[in-house]
Structures are given as structure tokens and as C-alpha cells.
Amino acid sequence: MPLTFLSAEHDAHVSPTEAPLPHGQQDHWRRPYRPGPWRVGGAAIVLLLAAYLLISAVIIAAAGPPTGASATAVCAAVAIALALRMLRVGIWVSPRGLRRVGLLRTQTLRWREVASVRTVQQPVRWLGLPRSVQGQALEVHPRKGEPWRALVTDHSADFLRRSDAFEQAADVLEAWAAEHQVEGGRRR
Structure with missing residues (x-):
């Protein structure tokens, strides 16, 4: 089973034989990079915790009241959902626009609403923690409204110690x- 949310599809390097068919999914959202080892490792640890919670739920169901087992099973389901969401976090693109998927929230901006996308040198958060270090960030400036916070940085969970992948x-x-x-611009 292909895990499309883990694949990196680079349209700039697509050969004509790999080009999408005219009748295929034209609005398919894709992440133009692979999730980094820090993101995958964090999700794996959360899944490991969920496995322990599921084993605990089975033991509690066999030995005790069903309410404790169901509460533990619900906690395991929440942990699994969190791990899957952690893997989806990032920037996704399609012909329709740019989408930033966060842990709790998703924002979409159509291409016609984008004024610029550029890489800048600035202080960035290290692995999303409050500690800031000097690094590079990819910023989006919409035509109207406030600029988005940095889309991706070279010190995020996807690109820490992978500067070539960030570039x-x-x-x-x-x-x-x-x-x-x-x-x-041509369509207008």
C-alpha cells in the first residue's frame, strides 16, 4: 500500500512518462519533500506509546472494569491519531494553491492570493521549541492580510541537519x- 503522505513528488524533475494523465487527479495535494527523521522518529515514539496503551487496555479489560479499559483504549486512539497527524504536518502544494498543515489547524492560500514566496535569513525556532537560532526560513506573503509565519525552516523537524534537502x-x-x-496572471 503506498503511503502518499510520506512520498516526495518533485514536479520539476518529472519525466514525460511520469506526467499525470489528463483525466487523472488534477487537484492532488502533494508534499514536495520527504518528512525528516525527527518528525518520523517522534511519530514512531507516539505510536510505541499507543501500543503500550492498547496492551494495557486489554489487560485492564481482562482483569478489571470495562470503563478503565475503554478510557485507556480511547487514549491509545488519540495517540494514534496524533502520530498520523504529526506525519502529515508540513507544506502541501497543488495547482490550486499552497496548504500549510499544522498539528491542529490547516491553512490554504490560492496561488492568485500569493504575492511572493522567498527564502530569507532570520532567527528561527529550533525543532519548534522556544529556543531561536540563526537560520533560513521560507516565507509566504499574501496579497492581502498578514504574512504567514515561516512555512519551513532549516531547523524544523523536517530539515534539521539536512540543509541540502531544505534548499x-x-x-x-x-x-x-x-x-x-x-x-x-494569464487567466485574469
């Missing part, structure tokens, strides 16, 4: 923005 992802995201802003 490649930033280039792909900037290329998507440039291509679709030009197309959006």
Missing part, C-alpha cells in the same frame, strides 16, 4: 509559486 524543497516551492502566479 531543494525551498527551490521547488518557489518554482511552484512562480509557475502558478504566472498562470494566474
Whole structure:
């Protein structure tokens, strides 16, 4: 079974034989980079915790009241949902726009609403923690409203100690923005 949320699809490097079919899914959201080892490792630890909770639920169900077992099973289900959401966190693109998937919230911006996407040097949060370090961040500036906080940084869970992967992802995201802003300009 392919895990599409883990795949990195780079449209800039697609050969004509791999191009999507005209009748295929045109609005397929894809992440232009692979999740980093810190993100995958964190999700694996949460799944390990969920496995222990499920084993505990079985033991509690066999030895005690069903309310304790059901509460433990619900906690395990929440942990599994959290781990899956952790794997989906990131930036996703499609011909329709740019989507930032967070742990609790998702924001979508259509390409015609994007003024610019660019990489800047600035203080960034290390693995999302309050500690800031100097690094690179990919920023989106919409045509109206407040700028989004940094989309991805070179010190995030996806790119920590993977500067080449960050630069490649930033280039792909900037290329998507440039291509679709030009197309959006032609449509008007």
C-alpha cells in the first residue's frame, strides 16, 4: 500500500512518462519533500506509546472494569491519531494553491492570493521549541492580510541537519509559486 503522505513528488524533475494523465487527479495535494527523521522518529515514539496503551487496555479489560479499559483504549486512539497527524504536518502544494498543515489547524492560500514566496535569513525556532537560532526560513506573503509565519525552516523537524534537502524543497516551492502566479496572471 503506498503511503502518499510520506512520498516526495518533485514536479520539476518529472519525466514525460511520469506526467499525470489528463483525466487523472488534477487537484492532488502533494508534499514536495520527504518528512525528516525527527518528525518520523517522534511519530514512531507516539505510536510505541499507543501500543503500550492498547496492551494495557486489554489487560485492564481482562482483569478489571470495562470503563478503565475503554478510557485507556480511547487514549491509545488519540495517540494514534496524533502520530498520523504529526506525519502529515508540513507544506502541501497543488495547482490550486499552497496548504500549510499544522498539528491542529490547516491553512490554504490560492496561488492568485500569493504575492511572493522567498527564502530569507532570520532567527528561527529550533525543532519548534522556544529556543531561536540563526537560520533560513521560507516565507509566504499574501496579497492581502498578514504574512504567514515561516512555512519551513532549516531547523524544523523536517530539515534539521539536512540543509541540502531544505534548499531543494525551498527551490521547488518557489518554482511552484512562480509557475502558478504566472498562470494566474494569464487567466485574469
